[in-house]
Amino acid sequence: MPQVPPDQRTAQPTKDGSMTLYSEHFNQTYHSRNGAVTESLHVFLEAGWHHKIKQGPSAIRILELGLGTGLNALLTLKAWRAKPKGAPTSLEYVALEPFPLSPIERRELQMHQVVDPEAESEIHANPAGEQHRVEWGENAHFTRIRSTWQAYQRSKSNAPFDVIYFDAFAPNTQPDLWSLERFQEAFNWLSPGGILVTYCAKGRVRRAMVDAGFRVEQLPGPPGKREMLRATRPPWGEMTVQRFNVRVYFFLLDQPLLNQRPHPNSNVLLSDEFLSGRDCTKWPGGGLEFGEGPRDCAIREAQEELGQPIDLGPLIHATGNFIRSSWRGEEQVLCHYYLATLKDAVQFRVATHSFDYPAENVESFRWIPLKDVDADHLSFQVDRDALAQLKSTL
Numbered sequence: 001m002p003q004v005p006p007d008q009r010t011a012q013p014t015k016d017g018s019m020t021l022y023s024e025h026f027n028q029t030y031h032s033r034n035g036a037v038t039e040s041l042h043v044f045l046e047a048g049w050h051h052k053i054k055q056g057p058s059a060i061r062i063l064e065l066g067l068g069t070g071l072n073a074l075l076t077l078k079a080w081r082a083k084p085k086g087a088p089t090s091l092e093y094v095a096l097e098p099f100p101l102s103p104i105e106r107r108e109l110q111m112h113q114v115v116d117p118e119a120e121s122e123i124h125a126n127p128a129g130e131q132h133r134v135e136w137g138e139n140a141h142f143t144r145i146r147s148t149w150q151a152y153q154r155s156k157s158n159a160p161f162d163v164i165y166f167d168a169f170a171p172n173t174q175p176d177l178w179s180l181e182r183f184q185e186a187f188n189w190l191s192p193g194g195i196l197v198t199y200c201a202k203g204r205v206r207r208a209m210v211d212a213g214f215r216v217e218q219l220p221g222p223p224g225k226r227e228m229l230r231a232t233r234p235p236w237g238e239m240t241v242q243r244f245n246v247r248v249y250f251f252l253l254d255q256p257l258l259n260q261r262p263h264p265n266s267n268v269l270l271s272d273e274f275l276s277g278r279d280c281t282k283w284p285g286g287g288l289e290f291g292e293g294p295r296d297c298a299i300r301e302a303q304e305e306l307g308q309p310i311d312l313g314p315l316i317h318a319t320g321n322f323i324r325s326s327w328r329g330e331e332q333v334l335c336h337y338y339l340a341t342l343k344d345a346v347q348f349r350v351a352t353h354s355f356d357y358p359a360e361n362v363e364s365f366r367w368i369p370l371k372d373v374d375a376d377h378l379s380f381q382v383d384r385d386a387l388a389q390l391k392s393t394l
Helices: 036-053 071-081 103-109 117-124 149-153 180-189 203-211 294-306 381-391
Strands: 009-013 019-023 059-065 090-096 131-137 140-145 161-166 190-198 215-220 227-232 243-253 267-275 278-282 285-287 310-318 331-342 363-369
Touching: 009 103, 019 103, 036 059, 036 071, 036 161, 036 190, 036 227, 059 071, 071 090, 071 117, 071 131, 071 140, 117 131, 117 140, 149 180, 161 180, 180 190, 180 203, 203 215, 203 227, 243 294, 243 310, 243 381, 285 294, 294 310, 294 331, 310 381, 331 381
Parallel strands: 059 090, 059 161, 090 140, 161 190, 243 331
Antiparallel strands: 009 019, 131 140, 190 227, 215 227, 243 267, 243 285, 267 278, 267 363, 310 331
8 A cells, every 4th residue: 555755735826716736745835826726627527527428428437537536537426417418327436646645734725615524524434444435326436446547457448438636746757657558557547539638738748648559639738838738548449550569489399399289188377467457368478679680589588488498499380461569559460479498307387277466466377278279268369370380280
């Protein structure tokens, strides 16, 4: 569980009369000094909630990074209860907040003057709890999770979301939260057509969003800010291919090769991994790095993943058709598959069933008889095509 930083947070008024918190630890306020409610309505409600419901979804799931005072959540609840034309019939709101407010801080904010006081009390209840769930009414639920974005990314979240309110402290204070890696995670959590909205419009933030695969709009900002950003995840098949991603995998067998072919009684190793919010089964291996060839890559990946060296055999399969990445629609993947055997006895952990992850990791390995493995064991079509080529060598 995240530890509360040595912080002093004090309530301060903003220009529209609503209150915000000033954090000495981060040297920033939780909202714009030009108006806390005004900023929330402009950035998150108008550009996020209202923009999305115009598309007519029957249900909507929202993820907020940084619940803070709860203003975004409570204004969203108010908008949902107003039941505008075309509004979704159900709402699921998940908020990440590693440092929940204390009762004293909430009292100083005087939030009851601008939002439903009962709802405000409910979402902030049980601040020490790791997870706090509130029924907002029929078909409306709120869940507060005491977690950082990074820790939540490693959990099995219930993605996809339709809207992400990206309300972290500014990039100069929390630079890691505004990185390409974080926006790639956000992209994977969103459903196709899902949106991410944020008050920040810095050039490097916009470029990181674009590199993650988003279509990014620069919109007029709230008072005091010239611009804000709205990023949309386009449908996977409509994304413009911008780069190649070379992947190298290996069929690791527990029996010596026969004339550079698999022994028919071999077991073959499968890799179970938790990737971007879901369990997947694939062949062991990974991405080619600069300065190495595909064979070098396979040998390095085996050492990194298994912790022991392999003897690499012949190339069995290479992709010949266009393959779009399953994770990033802007990438074309080129895959190589080699035969391999172990140099020594097995030294890595072998699982007895699928997705049997050790506590410290989200990857596990298991043997399966080569004669029994089929396409249904694998999550990705490119791996299934490689399996068919492997089977043809028996």
